[in-house]
Amino acid sequence: MTPYIDSYYTRTLADRRGRPALAGTQKADVCIVGAGLAGLTTGLELQRAGRSVILLEAEAVGWGASGRNGGFVSPGYSRGLASLEGAIGEEPARRLYDLSIEGMNIVAQNIRDLGITDAQRVDGIFRVIRYEDADGLQRFRQRLRERHNYPLDFWETDKVREKLVSTKYFQALLDPQAFHIHPLNYARALAAAIEAAGGRIFENSRAVSVDLDKPEKIIRTTAGEVRAEHVVFTGGGYTDRLVPKLRGSQLPIATYVLVTEAAPDRLAGAIRTRAAALDDRRASDYYRLVDDGRRLLWGGRITTRTSEPRELAEMLRRSITDTYPQLKGIAIDAAWTGLMSYARHLMPQIGQLQPKVWHCLGFGGHGLNTTAIGGRVVAEAITGRSDRIRQFEPFGLVWNGGPAGTAAVQLTYWHHQARDWLRERRAASAG
Numbered sequence: 064m065t066p067y068i069d070s071y072y073t074r075t076l077a078d079r080r081g082r083p084a085l086a087g088t089q090k091a092d093v094c095i096v097g098a099g100l101a102g103l104t105t106g107l108e109l110q111r112a113g114r115s116v117i118l119l120e121a122e123a124v125g126w127g128a129s130g131r132n133g134g135f136v137s138p139g140y141s142r143g144l145a146s147l148e149g150a151i152g153e154e155p156a157r158r159l160y161d162l163s164i165e166g167m168n169i170v171a172q173n174i175r176d177l178g179i180t181d182a183q184r185v186d187g188i189f190r191v192i193r194y195e196d197a198d199g200l201q202r203f204r205q206r207l208r209e210r211h212n213y214p215l216d217f218w219e220t221d222k223v224r225e226k227l228v229s230t231k232y233f234q235a236l237l238d239p240q241a242f243h244i245h246p247l248n249y250a251r252a253l254a255a256a257i258e259a260a261g262g263r264i265f266e267n268s269r270a271v272s273v274d275l276d277k278p279e280k281i282i283r284t285t286a287g288e289v290r291a292e293h294v295v296f297t298g299g300g301y302t303d304r305l306v307p308k309l310r311g312s313q314l315p316i317a318t319y320v321l322v323t324e325a326a327p328d329r330l331a332g333a334i335r336t337r338a339a340a341l342d343d344r345r346a347s348d349y350y351r352l353v354d355d356g357r358r359l360l361w362g363g364r365i366t367t368r369t370s371e372p373r374e375l376a377e378m379l380r381r382s383i384t385d386t387y388p389q390l391k392g393i394a395i396d397a398a399w400t401g402l403m404s405y406a407r408h409l410m411p412q413i414g415q416l417q418p419k420v421w422h423c424l425g426f427g428g429h430g431l432n433t434t435a436i437g438g439r440v441v442a443e444a445i446t447g448r449s450d451r452i453r454q455f456e457p458f459g460l461v462w463n464g465g466p467a468g469t470a471a472v473q474l475t476y477w478h479h480q481a482r483d484w485l486r487e488r489r490a491a492s493a494g
Contacts, residue, residue: 297424
């Protein structure tokens with residue numbers, strides 16, 4: 064099996080068995096290129112609907128961002144709800160946001176129905192702010208309750224600081240329906256469920272060429288080929304140049320995660336909840352206790368280039384101690400990076416490239432819920448059960464701008480950082 068990047072998740076991986084590489088000619092109703100969460104959910108939904116499926120994975124199941132992320136499962140997209148409403152209107156935005164809630168529920172149902180105890184589900188995610196804005200949080204809370212029947216709990220500053228012992232934080236919204244998981248164990252369990260239903264998964268099987276214009280699609284690797292009626296591309300941030308239009312629509316963005324040493328007593332003095340937390344900045348800090356509260360998993364920052372683990376560990380360590388000075392000097396056990404897939408419009412790119420050729424990618428840091436609903440609506444479109452995939456049509460394969468687009472992303476992120484810093488300084492001065 065291709066080695067995984069060293070992370071907390073790979074060190075605590077429950078299922079380590081490898082899968083063979085593709086050899087010779089294989090046939091299926093659907094070939095899925097990419098065995099991350101989007102491909103796995105699509106494959107599982109199709110197998111449940113009675114379609115035969117083959118997944119081709121260049122590395123190993125869950126090797127990319129699907130097995131390296133923070134593990135947060137909650138509604139929404141990288142694009143905010145207000146921006147979504149402004150772009151396409153209130154009713155279409157309501158339907159899209161409801162799909163994101165359904166995506167969260169798909170993950171919960173899979174964990175329950177498949178008995179994925181190794182996913183280590185823990186309920187509750189806080190969305191905290193680093194400045195005073197109780198009214199803004201209450202308005203957002205009311206909007207979700209009225210338009211989406213989705214309840215959130217509002218917490219005042221004093222109550223927040225009892226659980227998250229930091230003067231950086233003010234009010235918060237607690238989402239009791241959201242949860243966090245071990246994403247790599249979840250991904251590997253989906254793969255096992257696909258195989259139990261008769262699907263086939265080939266690792267170390269990078270697709271090197273495709274023929275998509277004939278009724279029978281052909282996807283070739285160095286040692287074999289798959290012939291199928293339908294093809295689904297789900298490469299995410301690791302989408303290569305196999306299909307230029309897909310690669311040209313993606314902005315691969317690096318994010319960073321670390322896990323600390325085991326220090327349960329020190330951590331208990333800072334974080335007194337098993338609920339996860341994230342702040343509302345453009346590239347927020349997000350974190351949660353893992354290993355039964357013995358370690359802290361912390362993520363944040365985005366860049367258009369990847370950094371060495373030593374560099375990124377120090378960068379995130381500063382974020383930890385800025386928020387929790389009482390954790391100064393805590394040792395880092397592992398640090399890693401991964402590529403997320405963004406589109407310029409900050410929405411998932413879920414649709415049909417040409418007849419019987421589909422794509423499901425561009426999740427922009429919200430992959431655990433949107434890969435799930437994306438996989439479901441693609442499967443529904445292939446089987447003819449629904450045309451819900453059309454709800455994503457306003458957000459198609461927009462050109463990423465090439466090198467200029469990548470530079471623009473980095474400049475935009477720095478601009479947001481400066482605005483966040485200024486807003487927090489004002490909050491500190493007012494305090």
